[in-house]
Amino acid sequence: MRAVDDVSFEVPEGATVALVGESGSGKSVIALSILGLIASPPGTVEAGEVLFRGRDLRKLPERQLRHVRGKEIAMVFQEPMTSLNPVYTVGSQIVEAIRIHETVSRATAKRRAVELLGLVGIPSPKARIEAYPHELSGGMRQRVMIAMALACRPALLLADEPTTALDVSVQAQVLELLEKLQKELGMGLLFITHDLGVVAELASDIVVVYAGRVVETGPAPDVFRDPLHPYTRGLLASVPPAESSRRADRPRRLDAIGGIVPDLSALPRGCRFADRCALRRSSAAEQERCDTIEPELTVLPSGRSVRCHLRPS
Amino acid sequence: MTAPRTDRSSLELVIEDDRRDRIPPLVRAERLTKAYEVRGSLFGPKRLLRAVDDVTLTVRKGETLGLVGESGSGKTTLGRTILRLVEPTVGRIVFDGMEITHKTERELRPLRRRMQIVFQDPYSSLDPRMKVGEIVAEPLHIHRLHRTRAEVDARVASLLERVGLRPEAMRRLPHEFSGGQRQRIGIARALATEPSFIVCDEPVSALDVSIQAQIVNLLLDLQEDLALSYLFISHDLKIVEYVSHRVAVMYLGRIVEIAPTASLFERRLHPYTRALASSVPVADPSRRRLRIVLEGEPASPLDPPSGCAFHPRCPRIVRGACDVEIPPLRETEPRSGHRVACFNPHV
Numbered sequence: 001m002r003a004v005d006d007v008s009f010e011v012p013e014g015a016t017v018a019l020v021g022e023s024g025s026g027k028s029v030i031a032l033s034i035l036g037l038i039a040s041p042p043g044t045v046e047a048g049e050v051l052f053r054g055r056d057l058r059k060l061p062e063r064q065l066r067h068v069r070g071k072e073i074a075m076v077f078q079e080p081m082t083s084l085n086p087v088y089t090v091g092s093q094i095v096e097a098i099r100i101h102e103t104v105s106r107a108t109a110k111r112r113a114v115e116l117l118g119l120v121g122i123p124s125p126k127a128r129i130e131a132y133p134h135e136l137s138g139g140m141r142q143r144v145m146i147a148m149a150l151a152c153r154p155a156l157l158l159a160d161e162p163t164t165a166l167d168v169s170v171q172a173q174v175l176e177l178l179e180k181l182q183k184e185l186g187m188g189l190l191f192i193t194h195d196l197g198v199v200a201e202l203a204s205d206i207v208v209v210y211a212g213r214v215v216e217t218g219p220a221p222d223v224f225r226d227p228l229h230p231y232t233r234g235l236l237a238s239v240p241p242a243e244s245s246r247r248a249d250r251p252r253r254l255d256a257i258g259g260i261v262p263d264l265s266a267l268p269r270g271c272r273f274a275d276r277c278a279l280r281r282s283s284a285a286e287q288e289r290c291d292t293i294e295p296e297l298t299v300l301p302s303g304r305s306v307r308c309h310l311r312p313s
Numbered sequence: 314m315t316a317p318r319t320d321r322s323s324l325e326l327v328i329e330d331d332r333r334d335r336i337p338p339l340v341r342a343e344r345l346t347k348a349y350e351v352r353g354s355l356f357g358p359k360r361l362l363r364a365v366d367d368v369t370l371t372v373r374k375g376e377t378l379g380l381v382g383e384s385g386s387g388k389t390t391l392g393r394t395i396l397r398l399v400e401p402t403v404g405r406i407v408f409d410g411m412e413i414t415h416k417t418e419r420e421l422r423p424l425r426r427r428m429q430i431v432f433q434d435p436y437s438s439l440d441p442r443m444k445v446g447e448i449v450a451e452p453l454h455i456h457r458l459h460r461t462r463a464e465v466d467a468r469v470a471s472l473l474e475r476v477g478l479r480p481e482a483m484r485r486l487p488h489e490f491s492g493g494q495r496q497r498i499g500i501a502r503a504l505a506t507e508p509s510f511i512v513c514d515e516p517v518s519a520l521d522v523s524i525q526a527q528i529v530n531l532l533l534d535l536q537e538d539l540a541l542s543y544l545f546i547s548h549d550l551k552i553v554e555y556v557s558h559r560v561a562v563m564y565l566g567r568i569v570e571i572a573p574t575a576s577l578f579e580r581r582l583h584p585y586t587r588a589l590a591s592s593v594p595v596a597d598p599s600r601r602r603l604r605i606v607l608e609g610e611p612a613s614p615l616d617p618p619s620g621c622a623f624h625p626r627c628p629r630i631v632r633g634a635c636d637v638e639i640p641p642l643r644e645t646e647p648r649s650g651h652r653v654a655c656f657n658p659h660v
Binding site for chain 1: 527611
C-alpha cells in the first residue's frame with residue numbers, strides 16, 4: 001500500500017507552506033518521511049530525495065540525521081499530551097532538548113528554557129518551568145511543544161495539525177504566536193492541516209494532497225481565488241464562506257463533495273478523484289481517459305501546478 | 314441545595330418569551346442549573362462546580378437552536394440535562410407542554426421516544442460487536458415499536474435508506490464503515506423512534522471537511538421532511554451560522570448572548586461573541602481581518618470570577634459593575650429577540 005506516492009514540493013527559506021488534505025491523504029506520512037521517522041517495518045521510503053539546504057537527508061547516516069532533526073528541522077504534533085513525557089517537568093524536557101544538541105551547562109539551558117516559555121507567551125515562566133504536563137491546559141501544553149521545537153532555533157518547523165485539538169480562541173493565540181516567531185526567527189514553516197481557514201490566514205503557498213498524491217500547488221491567494229483542481233474546488237465550496245453575504249435566519253445547505261476517499265489498498269486505475277469529480281466531461285472518450293489514465297502533475301506557465309486531464313496545460 | 318445566583322431578570326424573560334412566540338415551543342429549559350460537588354485536590358474541601366448555571370432557553374417546533382461555546386462552557390452538559398440524561402440541580406424542563414423535570418424513568422419512557430441524541434464521535438458511540446441492523450433496531454425493541462422480525466427489518470432498511478446508506482449495510486459491522494457513514498448510522502438510530510427533538514452534540518466535528526457538508530445537508534433534509542427540532546451543539550461558529558434559525562453563545566455555564574442567527578452574527582453584541590467570531594479563521598486570504606486575540610484562558614468553573622465570568626478577559630470591562638454583579642440576559646431592543654448578558658455591549 002502506498003500511503004504517499006511521488007510527492008514533490010519545496011519550502012523556500014522563511015516561507016509558510018500549507019500541506020492540505022483530509023485524513024488518509026498521507027500528509028502526516030510526508031512530514032515523518034522528511035525527518036526520516038517512518039517506522040520500518042512496516043513502512044519504507046522507497047524512493048525520492050529530501051533536500052535540505054543542499055543535502056539529501058535520506059543519504060545522511062542516522063547519527064548526522066539526528067543532528068538535523070530537532071536542531072535544524074523541528075516538529076510540533078497535534079496531541080501535546082501524548083508528545084510530552086508525563087513524569088518529567090516541562091522545564092527538564094526543554095533543558096534535555098537543548099542539551100542533546102548543544103554543549104551548554106544545565107544552568108544555561110534552564111535559563112534558555114525560561115526565556116523560551118516567555119517567548120511563547122506562557123505567563124510566569126519561572127514558575128511554570130517546574131510544572132508537569134498534566135498541570136497545564138491544552139493551549140499551554142501546545143505552547144510548551146512549540147517552545148521545545150524552537151529551542152535550537154530551527155530553520156524549518158514542521159507543524160502537524162498543531163491547533164486542531166485547541167479551542168478557537170486558543171487557536172488564534174497559537175497562530176498569532178507562530179506568525180510572530182516565524183517573522184522574528186526567519187524560520188520556514190510546513191503547516192499540515194485540513195482547516196482551510198487556518199491555511200488562508202497563514203500560508204504563502206499551498207500543496208493539496210488527495211489519496212497520497214499532490215493534486216495542486218500554488219501561491220495561497222491564487223489557489224483560493226481560482227482553484228484549478230476539482231477536489232480543491234469542492235473542498236473550498238464545502239466550507240461556509242468567509243463573510244456570509246447571504247446571512248439568514250434559515251438553515252442553508254452546504255456544497256458537499258459526494259462519495260468518500262478511495263481505499264489506498266484498492267486505488268482506481270485512473271484519476272484517484274474521478275468517482276467524486278463534479279466536472280462535466282464533453283465526451284465518453286474524456287470520461288474513459290479520467291477513469292483509466294492517471295493524470296500527471298502539470299506545471300502551468302503561471303508556476304502553479306495541477307493534476308487533472310480536464311485542465312489546460 | 315443551590316440557589317441561582319441571579320436577579321429576577323431571566324424569569325421575566327420567560328414570560329416575555331411566552332407572549333411573543335407565534336411558533337409554539339417544543340422544549341423549554343427554565344433557569345436550569347447543573348452543579349457537581351467536586352474536590353479540587355485529594356484532601357481538599359468539597360466545592361461546587363456549576364457546569365450549567367441558570368440557563369433559560371426555548372427550542373421551537375421545527376427549529377434549530379445552535380449552541381456554541383468552547384470546551385468547558387457547559388454546552389454538552391446543557392444538552393444532556395435537557396434530555397434528562399443528566400439530572401438538573403435546579404430549574405425546570407418542559408417538553409411539549411409537559412414538565413419532565415421530576416418524572417420517573419418509567420414515566421419518562423414514552424417521552425424518551427420523542428427525544429434523541431446524535432453523538433460527536435461515530436467511532437465510540439456505536440457498539441463494535443453489534444451489526445448495524447441491531448444498532449438501528451435497538452431503540453425499536455426498547456420502545457416495543459415493532460412486533461415481528463420482518464417488520465423490524467423493513468423499518469431498519471427504510472431508515473438506512475433515509476440516511477443515504479444501502480439496506481445491505483444492516484448485516485455489516487461498524488468498523489467496515491467510514492466516519493461519515495458511521496455518523497449516518499448514528500442518525501438512523503436516532504430516527505428509529507420517530508423523534509421530534511434531537512440534540513446533535515458536535516455531530517460533524519470528528520469528520521473530514523468534505524464529509525461534514527454531506528452530514529450537515531442530511532440533517533437539514535431530515536428536518537424539513539420530518540419537522541424535527543434540533544439543539545445543534547458545536548464549537549464551530551461557521552457551521553452553526555449555516556444550520557441554525559437562532560443561536561445561543563455560552564461562556565462558563567451561562568448563555569451570554571442569544572438571537573436570531575443573522576442578528577447574532579451581524580451585531581455580535583457581547584464582547585465574547587465578537588472575540589470568538591473574530592478568532593475563527595476564514596477560508597479567504599483576501600479577507601485577513603484583525604483577530605481579537607483574547608488574553609489568557611477561560612476561568613475555571615470551579616472558581617468562577619465574581620460578577621460577569623468573562624470580565625477578567627474582557628476588553629470592555631466596566632469596573633465596579635462587571636466585576637461585581639452578574640449581568641442579566643436582556644433584550645437590547647424590544648421585540649428583536651436579541652438578548653445579551655452584558656453591562657457594556659457593542660451597540
